[in-house]
Amino acid sequence: MPTLRQLRYFLAVAEELHFSQAAARIGVSQPSLSAQIQRLESTLGCRLLHRDRRTVGLTDEGSVFVARARSILREVDHAVREVRDRRDGIEGELRIAFTGSAGFRILPDLVGSFRSERPRVNVSLQELPTARQLDALESGHVDACLLRDPPEDPNLDQLPLLSESLVVALPRSHRLASLKRVPLVELASEPFIFQPRIDGLRFHDTILSVCQEAGFFPQIVQEAENIQTHVSLVAAGIGISILPGIARGLRHPGIVYRPIGPRSVPITHLVLAWRRSDDRPLTRAFVAVARDRTGRRGALPN
Incomplete structure (x- = not known):
């Protein structure tokens, strides 16, 4: 089979129609270029170029082969660039x-x-x-x-990436919604919406721990995986929810977010x-x- 080197050498000669200029263009000696062209023709079993002392031209077979060689080399160059881009993280x-x-x-x-x-x-x-x-x-x-x-x-x-205090999400009409900061003990009798432990075990356990330190075990009436669902359930009056502070970016007309206090509570990361x-x-x-x-x-x- 022809080699990529032979294809490149042949394409240079086909475009220059001059062996010396083609050799200079690709940076090889003219005898080396001529030898590779001869091997290519021998592999294909036909003449691709006709040449004499003054002129170089393409044979009919050479005219057909030059288009194919150009397409093959273009595809190979594209594949090489693609592989290198993936290697380097560019794509x-x-x-x-x-x-x-x-x-x-x-x-x-x-x-x-x-x-x-x-x-x-x-x-x-x-x-x-x-x-x-x-x-x-x-x-x-x-x-x-x-x-x-x-x-x-x-x-x-x-x-x-981010460390944040916990907040409690309350219905806007809740008895504690008017407070600037909600003492944790005030939540002892409230129905809670929790994240399932299997989905976020350390966050789940952190909330359990702070409630137990305040002297009560939360009454879990509903579990929900994502914060958006927690907010919707709180707005519907299903219960209250302790969430990471970033949840305050999720606006809802039916709820308010309040820091938990008066003493500090654990930070979530x-x-x-x-x-x-x-x-x-x-x-x-x-x-x-x-x-x-x-x-x-x-x-x-x-």
Whole structure:
């Protein structure tokens, strides 16, 4: 079979119609160029060029072959560029799982900044609860996760993105809605809407813990996975919900958000996590964007 070198040499001669000029163009000696053309013709079993001491021209077979050679080399060059772009993280696919609360502010900020730097990368997003995010990350179905209060894992690297206090979401007509800050003990008799433990076990356990420290065990009347559903259920009067502070960005005319006090309550953390073994340029580039954006925000308390 003809080699790519032979195709390139032949195309140079076909375009220059002069062996010396073609050799200078591709940076080889004329005898080397002539030898490669002869081998190509021998492989094909026909003459591609007719030449004499003064002129070089294409045979009928050469005229047909030059178009094919040009197309083949164009495709090969395109494939090489595509592979190198993927190797360097210029294009490809980045798969990100995220918890619902990250979608209010952090996710648009990070993904928007990343896409402005690497517009040829396809960013695939999937909203998942914490436990399923960790499973997807471990199995390699996603490349990075935006999740809340993940457990320590020696196989993962983590970057804190946002630290925030908890707030309580109340119906606007609730007896406690007029307070600027709601003492936790005042919620002892209230019906609670909780996130299922399997979906966000550390966040779930944090709320249980602060309630128990205040002297009561919450009356859980409804479970819901995402914050938007919590807000809708609170507005419907089903119960109250303790949420991360970022939930205040989710406006609803039927509810109010109040800090919990008078003493401080635990802080919840939104974290970017990725596999420690992942050395893909795309993953590392996204982490670099997250570090940069976190540094600019001061990152932390909400």
